[in-house]
Amino acid sequence: TAGITQAPTSQILAAGRSMTLRCTQDMRHNAMYWYRQDLGLGLRLIHYSNTAGTTGKGEVPDGYSVSRANTDDFPLTLASAVPSQTSVYFCASSEKGTGELFFGEGSRLTVL
Amino acid sequence: GQNIDQPTEMTATEGAIVQINCTYQTSGFNGLFWYQQHAGEAPTFLSYNVLDGLEEKGRFSSFLSRSKGYSYLLLKELQMKDSASYLCAVRDSNYQLIWGAGTKLIIKP
Numbered sequence: 001t002a003g004i005t006q007a008p009t010s011q012i013l014a015a016g017r018s019m020t021l022r023c024t025q026d027m028r029h030n031a032m033y034w035y036r037q038d039l040g041l042g043l044r045l046i047h048y049s050n051t052a053g054t055t056g057k058g059e060v061p062d063g064y065s066v067s068r069a070n071t072d073d074f075p076l077t078l079a080s081a082v083p084s085q086t087s088v089y090f091c092a093s094s095e096k097g098t099g100e101l102f103f104g105e106g107s108r109l110t111v112l
Numbered sequence: 113g114q115n116i117d118q119p120t121e122m123t124a125t126e127g128a129i130v131q132i133n134c135t136y137q138t139s140g141f142n143g144l145f146w147y148q149q150h151a152g153e154a155p156t157f158l159s160y161n162v163l164d165g166l167e168e169k170g171r172f173s174s175f176l177s178r179s180k181g182y183s184y185l186l187l188k189e190l191q192m193k194d195s196a197s198y199l200c201a202v203r204d205s206n207y208q209l210i211w212g213a214g215t216k217l218i219i220k221p
Contacts, residue, residue: 040120042211042212042213043199043201090154090155099145099207099209101147101155103155105153106153106154
């Protein structure tokens with residue numbers, strides 16, 4: 001079973017370029033999330049979606065956008081990347097109300 | 113502000129017991145989670161506490177005291193594969209998860 005698939009696994013990006021991180025789940029979970037993980041800090045929520053067609057801002061949304069056209073896909077877009085967006089990005093999903101998160105394997109992004 | 117505190121790093125011996133503490137100050141409380149994260153991998157769910165007391169699941173147990181804003185994860189009969197980071201997270205009044213920075217557990221033979 002695939003669970004949550006993220007792509008790419010890693011990417012080096014020039015500052016100012018745009019980038020979309022892809023996330024697909026096959027568990028039919030209602031809620032999906034994008035987190036970034038930086039050394040010495042807890043996971044920080046970028047954007048979330050409680051159900052298809054809706055999105056919301058998390059703790060650190062600036063510089064990022066998301067869409068939720070259907071249940072399975074939740075792409076994260078960096079319109080104009082900056083070095084401070086160098087991080088490991090995790091996509092996650094959960095059944096509404098249970099709270100247990102299922103994570104993808106992560107996308108390591110380096111912005112130079 | 114909201115805050116989750118846990119030790120940065122701990123070392124323990126194979127076969128021993130280790131307790132990883134987590135203290136929290138959040139806007140409301142709707143449950144506390146523990147996740148395990150091996151280096152370079154995704155976090156995976158370990159336990160969930162919403163009521164005071166101890167929840168046991170095999171070699172792992174998790175304890176919660178809501179009045180003290182305190183939880184611990186207890187790992188028994190440590191194995192080398194338990195070397196990982198352990199993340200504490202609290203669900204606040206808005207049902208958003210607030211994450212600690214994680215505790216890196218090093219197991220020595």
